[in-house]
Amino acid sequence: MSFSPFTVAVMGAGAVGCYFGGMLARHGHRVTLIARPQHVAAMDISGLRMQTTQFDEHVPLAASSQASAVQGAQLVLFCVKSLDTEAAGALIRPHLHPDALVLCLQNGVDNTGRLRGVLPQHAVAAAVVYVATEMAGPGHVRHHGRGDLVMEPSRNSDAVAQAFVAAGVPTEVSPNLTGALWAKLILNCAYNAVSAISQLPYGKTVAGEGVRDLMRDVVSECLAVAHAEGVHLAGDVHAAVDQLAGSMPSQFSSTAQDLARGKVTEIDHLNGLIVRRxxxxxxxxPANRALWAMVKLLESKVSD
Structure with missing residues (x-):
């Protein structure tokens, strides 16, 4: 069977974008990572170092710090933080190919709708990401576990899913992407703030006294909001939350990583969204409100 590589750009190439972009580049796709200057400088010298659970190697690819690098891309992996969605979308719009597919690989449930407010609606598709990663240094992504995607049906979604699968990324196209997004949101609400407040990985947080009970309260509140909004959630969400720590015991949440680096977090789009809805x-x-308020307090501490 012949192989037709995609031209891919990754907007906001942090840990998630570097992992999925790197996997595609490793399989022969033409990938450009749009990242911070220190990461671009490192990748210009030796490519992207991918330190995963299966291999540790330098993957050659292109890198840029300019949004204009999306020009000509057939597939754009959109991986910026939730608070930057509209601004980053506006930056890439003038350079976006008319037939490009912009795949949202972001936390939260409202980013795709917000991005469709600044980009052509038909160009944007939602996806749910399950991966444990971190940036271990400039141009160096470290993978701790999983690495799969769920996509909504869209133009070229089958071809894109096949490309990911061939590159070693398990990928499913699901007609109930809203339910999948909410299921991921609930996982994030249960784990992210607890990991951030304690600065501990998932395996150690769940061992804390009373933490599993707290997580169950968080999940129950999230489910009540989801059901009131008419969201259909498949499977046992409480069981999925209980199992996550076992599959990613050494992972620190993205919220914990942001706080540790003195950055603003996405907590307003996680527990904060549940509070507002x-x-x-x-x-x-009340459980989501308490976690949201504590993370906001820690954000104010690191930004002083």
Whole structure:
């Protein structure tokens, strides 16, 4: 069977973007990572170092710090932080190919809709990401576990999914992407703030006294909000939350990583979103509110 490589750009090539972009580049696709200057400088010298659970190697690819590097890309992996969605979308819009597919690999449930507000609606597709990664240094991504995607049906979604699968990324196209996004949001609400506040990885957080009970309260509140919004969630969400720490015991949440680096977190789009939606629906969310408030307090501490 012949192989037709995609031209791929990764907008916001942090840990998630570097992992998935690197996997595609390793399989022969033409990939450009759009990242911070220190990462670009390192990759210009020796490519992207991918230190995964299966291999440790330098992957050759292109890198740029300019949004204009999306020009000509057939596939854009959109991986910026939730608070930067509209601004980053506006930056790439003038350079976007008319037939490009922009695949959202972001946390939260509202980014795709927000991105469609600044880009052509038909160009944007949602995806759910399950991967444990971190940037271990300039141009160096470290992978701790998983690495799979769920995509919504869209133009070229089958071809894109096949390309990911061939590159070693398990990928599913699902008609219930909203349910999948909410299931991932609930996992993030249960783990991210607890890991951030404690600065501990998932395996150690769940061993803390009372933490599993707290997580169950968080999940129950999230489920109440999701059900009130008419979201269909398949499977046992409580069981999925219980199992996550076992599959990623050494992973620090992205929220924990942001706080450790003195950055603003995405907590407003995680537990904070549940709080806001709960208020609008008349549903009490005290566990989510407490976690959101604590992370906001820590954010103010690191930004002083």
């Amino acid at each position: 709960g208020e609008a629906l008349g549903i009490a969310t």
